[in-house]
Amino acid sequence: MILWVLVSACILLSLVFVIFLINKQFYSEVERRKDLQAQVQAYAAIIDENVVTMEVNSEGAITAVSKAFCRLNKYERTELLGKSFLVTWAEGIPQELYESIYGAVQQRQPWYGEIKKLDAEGGKYWLQVEIQPRYDVAGNFCGFVSTGKDITAAKFIERMSSVDKLTELNNRVKLDEILEYELIQSQRYLHPLSIIILDIDEFRKINDTHGYQSGDLILKMVARLIQNNCRAADTVGRWGGDKFLLICPKTRLEGAKVLARKLLEIIANSYFPKVGSNTASAGLAEYRKDDSQWQLLERAEKALHVAKKKGKNQMLS
DSSP states (O other): OHHHHHHHHHHHHHHHHHHHHHHHHHHHHHHHHHHHHHHHHHHHHHHHHHSEEEEEETTSBEEEEOHHHHHHHTOOHHHHTTSBGGGGBOTTOOHHHHHHHHHHHHTTOOEEEEEEEEOTTSOEEEEEEEEEEEEOTTSOEEEEEEEEEEOHHHHHHHHHHHBOTTTOSBOHHHHHHHHHHHHHHHHHHOOOEEEEEEEETTHHHHHHHHOHHHHHHHHHHHHHHHHHTSOTTOEEEEEETTEEEEEEETOOHHHHHHHHHHHHHHHHTOOBTTTBOOOEEEEEEEOOTTOOHHHHHHHHHHHHHHHHHHOSSOEEO
């Protein structure tokens, strides 16, 4: 009898101990899950506060945005939910960029790139964007999520390093870079390439007679005239002083002559404050096999020099 009692007591104690261990493990697991949930919520809050994110459904409507996105765009979250994702795009996005993004979206492929955006107050900024397709737990496509990084400051610095401050055209450093690239393209694919160096006639006399402010104004006006009357494929920039360089890819010399003649005529028929009418001259050159950048530019410079000697409003190649 005593033995049976002892055995029963041992069994009871064992059961109590096992139950204790199970309960302890259960409560430890609960606490662990609570800790994990708290960590996830903390990380989610950090992401919400600092990462520019937007979720879009399959119809292109915004379904979620982070606080960082709202802060950058100066919108309240409620103002964006349900709206088209295009609401934050700036006007004038190049067609090829638009087609690139939509092509990826339609094929449910990732897209990476830079987009100019528009905030609620009309301010423009640049965002480096990664767009990824989203799927639900069953594997069904349900839209896209984009994450972004504000690169406005970097784009500003890049622009300042490649843009002429006075005319807001490409500066010489940027022109050198573009011309080198176009030369490589011409050499590789046997595309024609022509350049035009355009120089304002009697510019020193204008500065001496009317002052440097008048000279600067003419430079800015001529820069706009050239830029507004070139093809989209052409690159224009300030080569230095009162000279402008036009890089015309896939263009024979005859085509460059047509453009140069048109520009000289437009400049000659324009009115410049204090100065009145004025003209410009141009030197042209077409890429020849195995030309270096220096050789191509030298031919255009020599042609310009001869054109200037012949008088105003001249064009030679």
